[in-house]
Amino acid sequence: MTTAQKTTTVFLSVLSGLLLAIMGLTQKWPTWVWPILAILLLIVPAAAFRIAALRRGPMPASFEEQLTAPPVERTEYHLRQVALPSLWDDYHFVFSATVRWYPVESLGHTPVLNPAGLAAEAVLNRARTITEKREPGQASLVQHELSGALSCLCPDPTGHLQVMAESIDLTLLRQDQERLDRLADVRKDEAVWEHQRKYEQSKRQYLGEDVLRDTGSAVVWWLAKNNEHVERTVADLALLAQLTSAANDTDVPERLQSLLPQQNGEPPAPDFLEEDTASAPRERTAADHLSDLFDTMGFAEGDARRTMLAKQFSNLIKEQNRHETAEILLRSFDPPAAFTPKDEEESNLGAQASDETSGAPLI
Structure with missing residues (x-):
């Protein structure tokens, strides 16, 4: 029976005695009843203690003291930005967590002066055994793995503490993350290029060896x-x-x-x-129609008047914003050529004909 149970039994015995005394005085019980009531008030609590002891059996006093002792409050320590190794050399995880522990009483051990250091070391050792087997690109996945592995209380190597960790955060350095992103892009591009190369090889093999x-x-x-x-x-x-x-x-x-x-x-x-x-007829151009006009007028091929009149028609057509047609006429009737004495003679004849016809309109 615990101390609280004993206190409760004594309190109920006293309260029962007071109630019986009040009832005896009000009912005017005979005198011989009072000794009997006193004996019963002493015997009943003693019998209750005896029955409780027989049901409980032998119990160490130290255990009873532990049940009635006040609970020991756990303490905590914050780990911040601790580098932990990964599977790849020179790539480290950045680990942060809240470490919690409570001391374990054990005989023969020296007292712990810095339990926070022991707790932090125990948590870091447990975390390192996991991170050193994981690739750095899996930081978010490893974070959840650590949250589950470190959530249970485990003794530290010295046996003085029970240690756990919570609020775990696991990241990579910004520079390392950028390098991993670039490596991932290169691997993806390389995979695409490799597929393209194999496709081209397969196509060449199909064309060369089959088709x-x-x-x-x-x-x-x-x-x-x-x-x-x-x-x-x-x-x-x-x-x-x-x-x-x-x-x-x-x-x-x-x-x-x-x-x-x-x-x-x-x-x-x-x-x-x-x-x-x-069978398909060729589409006639402005130069064809102008050549027909010259033939009708009796200006045969090679006549200088054909070139002269073609230039005048070209100038009139340019005034109507038909520059492309004007250029076609010039190329057809006045193609560029090397200058010779014969060309000078024809040019003079063309100039005389131009003077004779300058006073009359063409159309």
Whole structure:
């Protein structure tokens, strides 16, 4: 029975005695009843103590004192900006936390004069065993891992304290974070470039070893690419033969020599293209119409009056903001050429004709 239970039992015994005494006086109990009540008031508390002791069994006094002793308040210490190693050399995590502990009474140990130092060392050792196995780019994930690992009370190496940590913050130095970001960008660009290189290699291998292996493979591939248009494929046989030979660094086979172009090294145009070119009329220009006018007037090719009149028409057209048409007329009828004595003669004849016709309008 604890001290509080004993105090409560004695208090209830005294209170019961007072109530019985009041009832006895008011009811005028006989005199022989009072000794019996006194004996009962002494026997009942003693019996209650005895029964409680038998139910409890033997208990050390030290344990009973611990139950009634006031609780020991835990103390705390703030760790700020402590560098912890990571899996990569020269990259460190920056660790901050609130360390909490309470002392453990143990016999044979010397008293602890600086429990905060022991608690901080214990927390840092527990945190370091985790961070030194983690990559620096995983700082946010490692922070939550540390929050779970350091949230439980564990004894320090000396056995004097039970230690834990809370409010954990784990970051990287700004310079290290920038380096990691640049490294990540380079790795991503390298991965993209590697995929592009493999794609180009695969495409070259496909074209060189499959499509352009020989002329027949190229013809089948080109026929499939053009939705089975046989005419177009046949028209491109010469080009495919040359392309296949160039891809394999060989000469065009003799059986395909007849397909090669005969002039200027250019493949002959398909028949349907020649027919379209011949049948389609050419659009007439202002120079054509002016040439027809000169022919109607009897000015034959090479007549200096054609050039003179063309210049005058060009000047009139420029006044109507048709500069492009005026330039076409000048290039058609007065092309630039080297100056010769013959050209000087023709220029003089043109000047005389201009003097004769200067008084009359052209139109």
